[in-house]
Amino acid sequence: xxxxxxxxxxxxxxxxxxxxxxxxxxxxxxxxxxxxxxxxxxxxxxxxxxxxxxxxxxxxxxxxxxxxxxxxxxxxxxxxxxxxxxxxxxxxxxxxxxxxxxxxxxxxxxxxxxxxxxxxxxxxxxxxxxxxxxxxxxxxxxxxxxxxxxxxxxxxxxxxxxxxxxxxxxxxxxxxxxxx
Numbered sequence: 510x511x512x513x514x515x516x517x518x519x520x521x522x523x524x525x526x527x528x529x530x531x532x533x534x535x536x537x538x539x540x541x542x543x544x545x546x547x548x549x550x551x552x553x554x555x556x557x558x559x560x561x562x563x564x565x566x567x568x569x570x571x572x573x574x575x576x577x578x579x580x581x582x583x584x585x586x587x588x589x590x591x592x593x594x595x596x597x598x599x600x601x602x603x604x605x606x607x608x609x610x611x612x613x614x615x616x617x618x619x620x621x622x623x624x625x626x627x628x629x630x631x632x633x634x635x636x637x638x639x640x641x642x643x644x645x646x647x648x649x650x651x652x653x654x655x656x657x658x659x660x661x662x663x664x665x666x667x668x669x670x671x672x673x674x675x676x677x678x679x680x681x682x683x684x685x686x687x688x689x
Contacts, residue, residue, distance in 0.1 A: 535561070537561065539597065541604075542557060545651070548653055554574045558586065564680070580608065583612070595620075600623070600625050604622065637665070640665065641665065
């Protein structure tokens, strides 16, 4: 992750995006958002993850907002990228259960629960959720969100960050995003 020398030189010159993260996938913020039923009635919510170091966003449509659904989505991301160092989340029911805590401990992930009723303390992921919800509301068919959300995330991750001139994808994977 993030072997981009250009990013490190920009980071050392005063523009620090990491918020305490020492590398990609070190600190990740998570949030669960209700998206409404999709066209087939399969998915109702989505799990959003944002890496603090690169601002790289990931999303997984979920059938329900239960701990089991969240654990399933997280285990998929962990199998691809490995376990993150720390997961920051609100105190939603899906993040508080014993089953979720045991899963985090088994993966060696430190789970940081943020104060209740303070969405600003998890602002990084909250901003991503609001941007993605805004874009999905612009779709011709609002119930097609589960099939279009991955394209929305890909575009969001390809947009260069202010002051760095690199996209979250370039920072996370150390190469530009290729589009078909």
